[in-house]
Amino acid sequence: MTHFPVEKIRADFPILAQKIRGKDLVYLDNAASCQKPNAVIDAIGDLYRNDYANIHRGVHTLSVRSTDKFEGARGKVRDFINAASEKEIVFVRGATEAINLVAQSYGRANIRAGDEILITGMEHHSNIVPWQLLCEQTGAVLKVAPINRKGELIYEAFDALLSEKTRLVAVAHMSNALGTINPVEKIIAAAHARSVPVLLDGAQAAPHMKVDVKALDCDFYAFSGHKLYGPSGIGVLYGKQALLEAMPPYQGGGDMIRKVTFEKSDYNKLPYKFEAGTPSIADVVGLGAAIDYLNAVGMENVAAYEAELLDYATERARNIDGLTIIGEAAQKGAILSFVLENVHPHDIGTMLDSLGIAIRAGHHCAMPVMDFFEVPATARASFAMYNTRAEIDVLMQGIESLIKVFG
Amino acid sequence: MFDELRDLYQEVIFDHNRNPRNFRVMEDADRQVEGFNPLCGDRLTLYLKMDGEVIKDVSFQGSGCAISTASVSLMTEIIKGMTEQQAAELFKKFHEMTTGKDENLQLEALGKLAVLAGVREYPARVKCATLAWHTLDAALKNQHTPVSTE
Structure with a gap:
């Protein structure tokens, strides 16, 4: 060994x-949730004991310290998955919310009646139901590529289901029920050949293997902090900058706007456009500590x-x-x-x-x-x-x- | 090795799990209700043959864990020959036994069903024991929609 x-x-x-x-x-x-190292528990405690205040726009010392730690964690996430920019790292509650964000923001802006969304037969409910909701709202159709008795995607069947109607492919990087790791490089290449963007549900994969979104060339990557030895209630949506720029906001509120009048609001730049309201500050800091821990191992x-x-x-x-x-x-x-x-x-x-x-x-x-x-x-x-x-x-x-x- | 589980998994439960009683489809049933526990995937179909107010015959089909299978098997043995009223009263007592906080519970009144009293200590397993009885309750009320524990 x-x-x-x-x-x-x-x-x-x-x-x-x-x-x-x-x-x-x-x-x-x-696979349901990982336990937390002292480094994560202490990072959360330290923030609350010494540095906590609301982030962004604060002129006082504690707010500056909290903002630095919060944005520092974003940088750690960027490095961890090798994203091109911190603008591509959106903090959400978990992989589930990340997928819902893409379905409701990207999906509702780009997917019409008769369009198809392609998933696989091994998806977690969180990579099925958000697409079903989108299909109900838009009249799009959900297509499911079958798996074999070993629990592997039947790639030929997947490829055959990719059509001129396909507008988005959403697949698990690794299956939570079976452990299967999908041939995501092949899937992404085939989808991109038809100009179809690909979302990877990385909730299971991110804690267990090196993820490089640039090398994968995926368009969206979703994962949760709590399966990555970090806190629950925090997760990440990675999205290619050009896609995120063109997407409408997911939720409205504080922090996601630049200017508000009763007539119209201007949205904030990336990634803040997608981070309405006070985020889970300490959990983001805890996630940063979990990433430091994993990098050391x-x-x-x-x-x-x-x-x-x-x-x-x-x-x-x-x-x-x-x-x-x-x-x-x-x-x-x-x-x-x-x-x-x-x-x-x-x-x-x-x-x-x-x-x-x-x-x-x-x-x-x-x-x-x-x-x-x-x-x-x-x-x-x-x-x-x-x-x-x-x-x-x-x-x-x-x-x-x-x-x-x-x- | 599993000594501390003896309150939950008594020999009677293993016996009914291995050889469930009244485990068959009833072609001429008067009432037929489905029960489902989405938490663990347990499914059962309960069949009743009535003679006026009296449960003349009862059987079931389905798959579930040992607790759920033993519970429905024991139930079919006990309610056969009871009036609807008697079965409804027994349901109430069974429900109290499995979910209640009453320390002075009269287990004698429950007869053989007392072997399922152990689920009280295992909150995650209470629904396994009560699925059969909720399904019976629906059958007694002549409801035909599937029963779900969630």
Whole structure:
């Protein structure tokens, strides 16, 4: 196994060092949300203790300090995903709000009745429902590219669905229910060949691999802070500057305007045009601290370590009789979704919780994926950089034991 | 290994989960209602055959977790032969047992159903146990729209 300082990393996450029902916590629900390192918790506390005030336009010292920290975090996000400019980094509540922003701002300005929006069969509800709302409002049509039994996008079918009617492609960079990593470079090239912009839902991918929006050449990239070891309630929409410039505001209010009269308002420049109202200042600062933390570990190292964890977990899981892995894509992130022959996922969840193991049981906000695999739900263990092989052993022993109990 | 779960997963529950009673489609049912728990995907169809006020026969189909399957299986055994009124009263008692805060609950009145009292300690699992009963409640009220726990 590659040398990866997992014990040092674990020590930075105070929540991990606790007992649940008398057992060491084994936290494997990272695809739902990741835990936070001291650096993030302290950054938020420090801001509130020492520097907090409302940002922008303040002439007093605290406002200047808060603004510097807030805008400093924007710079960190820009560097983290290699965007061309800080103008392309819009703070939102999370990936969900980022996608809704694009649907309601870009979508309503550019998409008409009869136009098509193309997604895939493995999307999270947050990359389905905003487009359905847009289709209801505009008369556009939602097209869904199918997946195969391994949980991979059938690329030829996707390509065939790209047509002169397609106005936008929106796909998960990595699936939350299956772990599948989509061939986004190919998807983007094919869409761009038809002048169709592409939105990537990066909620799952951003915490687990190096994301370079310039190299990807995607038009929009959405991700959440809380899955990136940062605070909940904060996320990022990246958009190419030319697209964002041409888009109407999403919400009206303070900070997003330059001049207001009762006759007309002039909108602020980017990215503030899309940031109405006082933002979640401390959470943005916390997200900046999470990015610093990840940069110190190195995203390439995180990706390599998690790939080893997934390989190990997959190999162990395959040796358990009656266990079926849901999602066996060739390109996959550290998510192990599975079902057991005689035990319902909800029972698996309760049983494992009694052993201190936190997994998720349910439809993972991807009901169409459950329908495709004809299961009501799956159990999902999802790994992060602070998980260990020993924890995977505990999980697998737990699964083997509960299979015996259910008989 | 799972000792502390014994209050929740009693042997009777495993038994009914492995071999659910009255698990069949009823072709000549008078009443048929669907129950759905969107949280976990549990689905069941409850069938009633009435003889005036009396539940002459009852069966179900569907898939769910052990708690949900055992709950509906036990329910079908117990309500068979009851009047609508008696079944409605039992629903009320069952609901109190699984969701109530009453420390002096008379578990005796619930008979076999008392094995499901353990869900009180597991708020995330209460709906698994009550889905069957909410579906029955709709059937007793002669409602035909699907029941959802959410």
